[in-house]
Amino acid sequence: MDVLGSFQHLLTGFGVATTLENLSYCLIGAIVGTLVGVLPGLGPIAGIALLIPATFGLNATSAIIMLAGIYYGAMYGGSTTSILINVPGETASVMTCIDGYQMAKQGRAGPALAICAIGSFVAGSLAILGLAFLAPPLAEAALAFGPPEFFALMVFGFVVLSNVTGGSLLKALMMAVVGLIIGTIGMDPVTGNPRFTFGTVSLLGGIEFVAVAIGLFGIGEVLVNVEQSAEVMEQRVLVPRFRDLYPTLQDLKQSLGAILRGTGIGFGVGLVPGPAPVIATYASYMVEKRISKHPERFGHGAIEGVAGPESANNSACQAAFIPLFVLGIPFAPPTAILLGALLIHGINPGPTMISEHPDLFWGVVASMYIGNFVLLLLNLPFVPLFANILRIPKKVLLPLVMLFCFTGMYSVNNFIVDLWVMLGCGALGYLMRKWAYEGAPLLLALILGPKMEVAFRQSLMISHGGFAIFLARPVSLVFLLGTLMFLLMPLIKGALRSFSRRATAKA
Amino acid sequence: MVASILVFLFGGITMLLSLQLPLGTLRMPGSGLFPLGLGLILMGLAACQILQPRLRAAASAKSGGGGGTADGSAHRVLVFLGIMALATALLDLLGFPLVAFLLMLALLQLLGARRWRDSALIALLTAGASYILFVRWLQIPLPKGWIGL
Numbered sequence: 001m002d003v004l005g006s007f008q009h010l011l012t013g014f015g016v017a018t019t020l021e022n023l024s025y026c027l028i029g030a031i032v033g034t035l036v037g038v039l040p041g042l043g044p045i046a047g048i049a050l051l052i053p054a055t056f057g058l059n060a061t062s063a064i065i066m067l068a069g070i071y072y073g074a075m076y077g078g079s080t081t082s083i084l085i086n087v088p089g090e091t092a093s094v095m096t097c098i099d100g101y102q103m104a105k106q107g108r109a110g111p112a113l114a115i116c117a118i119g120s121f122v123a124g125s126l127a128i129l130g131l132a133f134l135a136p137p138l139a140e141a142a143l144a145f146g147p148p149e150f151f152a153l154m155v156f157g158f159v160v161l162s163n164v165t166g167g168s169l170l171k172a173l174m175m176a177v178v179g180l181i182i183g184t185i186g187m188d189p190v191t192g193n194p195r196f197t198f199g200t201v202s203l204l205g206g207i208e209f210v211a212v213a214i215g216l217f218g219i220g221e222v223l224v225n226v227e228q229s230a231e232v233m234e235q236r237v238l239v240p241r242f243r244d245l246y247p248t249l250q251d252l253k254q255s256l257g258a259i260l261r262g263t264g265i266g267f268g269v270g271l272v273p274g275p276a277p278v279i280a281t282y283a284s285y286m287v288e289k290r291i292s293k294h295p296e297r298f299g300h301g302a303i304e305g306v307a308g309p310e311s312a313n314n315s316a317c318q319a320a321f322i323p324l325f326v327l328g329i330p331f332a333p334p335t336a337i338l339l340g341a342l343l344i345h346g347i348n349p350g351p352t353m354i355s356e357h358p359d360l361f362w363g364v365v366a367s368m369y370i371g372n373f374v375l376l377l378l379n380l381p382f383v384p385l386f387a388n389i390l391r392i393p394k395k396v397l398l399p400l401v402m403l404f405c406f407t408g409m410y411s412v413n414n415f416i417v418d419l420w421v422m423l424g425c426g427a428l429g430y431l432m433r434k435w436a437y438e439g440a441p442l443l444l445a446l447i448l449g450p451k452m453e454v455a456f457r458q459s460l461m462i463s464h465g466g467f468a469i470f471l472a473r474p475v476s477l478v479f480l481l482g483t484l485m486f487l488l489m490p491l492i493k494g495a496l497r498s499f500s501r502r503a504t505a506k507a
Numbered sequence: 508m509v510a511s512i513l514v515f516l517f518g519g520i521t522m523l524l525s526l527q528l529p530l531g532t533l534r535m536p537g538s539g540l541f542p543l544g545l546g547l548i549l550m551g552l553a554a555c556q557i558l559q560p561r562l563r564a565a566a567s568a569k570s571g572g573g574g575g576t577a578d579g580s581a582h583r584v585l586v587f588l589g590i591m592a593l594a595t596a597l598l599d600l601l602g603f604p605l606v607a608f609l610l611m612l613a614l615l616q617l618l619g620a621r622r623w624r625d626s627a628l629i630a631l632l633t634a635g636a637s638y639i640l641f642v643r644w645l646q647i648p649l650p651k652g653w654i655g656l
Binding site: 398406 | 509510511514517518521524528529532533534535536537538539540541542545546548549552553555556559580581583584587588591592594595598599603607610611614615618619620629633634637641645646647648649
């Protein structure tokens with residue numbers, strides 16, 4: 001598909017996205033996403049999972065427009081708490097705290113929030129153009145992928161994700177395998193035989209991923225908060241007053257380069273497996289600090305330290321849609337939840353999705369553009385309003401989140417058993433936090449598990465039982481070599497560190 | 508350490524259960540082959556985690572005391588989960604509106620709401636709002652229970 005073709009399709013997408021129905025869902029998604037981002041403890045993963053039942057009555061395009069709105073809306077909302085109270089609403093906003101909160105302390109919360117919104121809008125818009133023009137040719141290239149390539153790509157994805165989650169690689173890999181095992185519960189995807197169902201009909205469809213997502217990421221977080229003392233529960237957040245809301249011309253000049261660099265970094269990082277927005281914000285902050293003529297300003301309210309990371313996280317978030325739409329393989333938990341939602345709505349994303357469901361793909365792409373514009377309008381004047389939510393004490397907020405999880409979960413299938421799974425996963429999520437185990441690899445593996453098993457078994461059938469097929473295909477070989485590299489990286493790093501320590505000791 | 512042992516056992520149980528399923532051959536893999544391999548890999552990873560002395564030390568430092576219970580209130584977490592479990596068990600019998608009200612009331616009290624009257628008011632408002640949102644607006648068939656709403 002050429003550039004002109006993509007442009008024409010994008011225009012058609014705008015036709016789909018600007019119907020009154022889809023505009024409303026885009027707006028709802030953006031607002032709910034901002035709220036989810038603002039509320040500490042309820043991140044985009046639990047937010048999207050909770051809203052899936054609300055999309056059952058909608059067509060697939062409207063449903064994904066709304067759920068995608070929650071994802072990028074949460075990225076906008078997350079910055080609000082980072083700047084105002086030094087608490088990141090979600091993990092991608094951690095870097096924003098450093099200079100954003102300092103700006104707020106200097107009475108410049110307004111310009112910091114405004115530059116977040118402007119940077120996010122510019123980055124989101126540019127990244128969407130990248131998505132629109134890169135996805136179709138990549139999808140055509142991905143048509144050459146067979147089961148061995150998909151299997152190797154998924155293995156690569158899990159190992160990279162496990163490597164970059166920040167904790168122990170071994171623990172993250174263990175969680176990915178636990179997720180794959182949980183994913184085998186239910187009907188065998190190849191033969192249809194029941195597996196690990198213990199004669200229960202409700203387990204035939206497998207473990208509900210929404211229950212696992214809400215449990216691990218929603219209830220697990222609430223339980224960690226429940227441990228806090230009564231004084232913390234009682235505390236009301238003091239939101240600083242806004243002296244002025246809009247940035248000066250000097251602020252804009254200082255931020256422009258950071259926004260563009262952040263967009264580029266975010267887009268590149270978003271295409272590879274891992275918690276892209278988190279890595280992108282860190283990389284962007286480090287780049288801005290390194291190239292700045294006055295690096296000493298960083299950490300004391302440098303506006304570039306807010307503009308760069310915020311642009312990077314939105315750009316990464318949009319770029320993460322490319323592997324989801326083009327390969328049908330999400331590289332991060334929020335897009336994995338979106339994959340689950342697409343499957344519920346009967347859409348199987350992959351290389352043929354753009355040609356089979358052009359309305360959905362181009363409609364969603366165009367809606368993201370509109371969503372970014374809506375968020376810009378929403379975030380600038382209404383920031384003080386959203387900030388007021390933070391004044392609700394935790395002792396009221398936490399039960400509210402629980403009630404919403406409880407009701408939202410039951411609404412998915414109307415099965416009590418899903419509530420038990422959610423509670424079990426909540427307890428598991430709490431213990432995993434205590435024992436420093438990552439939830440993201442488990443969730444991603446649970447959703448991708450059946451696809452991975454099918455690809456593995458089909459590969460063996462094609463090769464008449466030979467494992468060499470994974471090494472004989474060039475693309476598959478490259479992914480497996482990459483996997484090996486990431487597996488060995490901690491060992492190599494450790495060896496280098498001990499070597500340099502010994503060298504220093506000798507010197 | 509405890510977590511790694513639990514994961515090791517989970518891998519072992521997966522392997523045992525997989526062996527009861529048709530394994531097939533490598534040419535035509537059966538239902539049990541993939542989970543059997545996963546169980547084996549999981550046991551191997553967990554064994555590495557258990558045997559690595561440095562990691563073991565770090566893990567025990569993290570799980571013992573370092574978990575950070577703010578005021579020794581891990582029991583509050585258990586009570587919180589217990590209330591949620593009770594609400595789940597009673598959902599079909601009592602119905603959604605009543606369970607939502609009782610759940611909110613109990614959780615608010617547990618987390619330190621000062622007066623019962625305030626908690627009851629918040630619980631009533633939130634249960635009512637969620638009933639209107641989910642049952643009336645989104646038309647989700649939540650259990651009616653004996654109050655029939």
